[in-house]
Structures are given as structure tokens and as C-alpha cells.
Amino acid sequence: MIETAKTEAPARPDGLQPVERSYQQVIRVRTLLAWLPVVIGAVVLDRLVLAHTPVGGLLLVAAPLLALLTAVTAPPRIWGRLGYALEPAMLRVVRGWLFHIDTLVPLVRVQHLDVARGPLDKMFGTATLAIHTAGTHNSIVSLPGLSPARAAELAAAIRTHIKADLD
The missing domain is CATH 2.30.29.30 (Pleckstrin-homology domain (PH domain)/Phosphotyrosine-binding domain (PTB))
Structure with a gap:
């Protein structure tokens, strides 16, 4: 096997080298940017269509929370499998x-x-x-x-x- 750098993280149990831990932050920002149009669309939909219904305001809370939850939970999982x-x-x-x-x-x-x-x-x-x-x-x-x-x-x-x- 070709030698690896001494500063590199130890190999995983499957024998693979992990990528940089800071890559999680790159994934996190990309995830938030991908969710941005969805959140904007949810806000517009809530304000224009659902504002005067019993569920008015639900999308204002649900879409950003779902985006935030995804941005917190997905990057470590994606990083761990690369x-x-x-x-x-x-x-x-x-x-x-x-x-x-x-x-x-x-x-x-x-x-x-x-x-x-x-x-x-x-x-x-x-x-x-x-x-x-x-x-x-x-x-x-x-x-x-x-x-x-x-x-x-x-x-x-x-x-x-x-x-x-x-x-």
C-alpha cells in the first residue's frame, strides 16, 4: 500500500481513510443553500395562500426547522460514509x-x-x-x-x- 501522511486520521475499520473533518462544514453550508429556495417558497406560500386558514404560520416554522434539522444531522452521516x-x-x-x-x-x-x-x-x-x-x-x-x-x-x-x- 502507498504510504499515507503521518498527520492523517487513522484508517477506519473498513480499511478506508476518512476525509477531512472540516468537510462536514462544506456539506452543511451546501445543505443550507439547497434548502434556501424551499424555505423561501414555503414562506411565500404561507403568506399568500395559507395566511387566513387554520394552518397559517405552520410553514413559517416547519420549513426552516426541517432545513435546520437536515443541516445538523446529515453532514456527519455523509462525512462518515465517505x-x-x-x-x-x-x-x-x-x-x-x-x-x-x-x-x-x-x-x-x-x-x-x-x-x-x-x-x-x-x-x-x-x-x-x-x-x-x-x-x-x-x-x-x-x-x-x-x-x-x-x-x-x-x-x-x-x-x-x-x-x-x-x-
Whole structure:
């Protein structure tokens, strides 16, 4: 197995490495942003349609509470089910529970690599490693929630493997 950084969190019981804990905050903000149109729609609906009914005001309370509950409970669950393992000839990325996805990327199929950091990633110190593979179906595998240094380290390790295959 390819060596991991000494500062990295210990492997999980399933042998996968966890992503950065701060990635939970990225998920939390994205969840709140996804709920924003729903909450605005609920407020408008409540004010325009339900205001003069016995349930008037219910959506004003229920929609924001549901959004807040989701933003508090979902990120740790999503984060806990996201992991990866870099093996000598393969990268494994696992995510999800209800819709469990276990992706195996043979390193010989890697075409190129990207390390991406959006505004939320910069704010919370995370990055996404995008692996572009040969083929058309599911040709991009992304591994979000890495520290920028770890993403660069993984990219360098994969690049080294690719160069060794070309020689």
C-alpha cells in the first residue's frame, strides 16, 4: 500500500481513510443553500395562500426547522460514509449508505488529474481530487473533502504510478 501522511486520521475499520473533518462544514453550508429556495417558497406560500386558514404560520416554522434539522444531522452521516484507499494499482472511493457507491479506479486508466477548490473549500480548508479516466461512462471520479496538501500528495502518487507505467 502507498504510504499515507503521518498527520492523517487513522484508517477506519473498513480499511478506508476518512476525509477531512472540516468537510462536514462544506456539506452543511451546501445543505443550507439547497434548502434556501424551499424555505423561501414555503414562506411565500404561507403568506399568500395559507395566511387566513387554520394552518397559517405552520410553514413559517416547519420549513426552516426541517432545513435546520437536515443541516445538523446529515453532514456527519455523509462525512462518515465517505472514504478512500490508494493501493499500488488502484484507487478506491466509497460513499453513501442508502445509495452505496464503491468506485474502483485502476491507475493505468487515469488520463489526467485535477485538484479543485471552490469558495467553500477555500473557506474550510478542503479540496477535491478529480480523476479523469479513459472511457466515456463515469469517466470522472471525484474525491471531495481532502486537505489541499493530501489532494496534491495523492495526485503526485498517482502521477508517479502513471509515469512508471509509461516507462
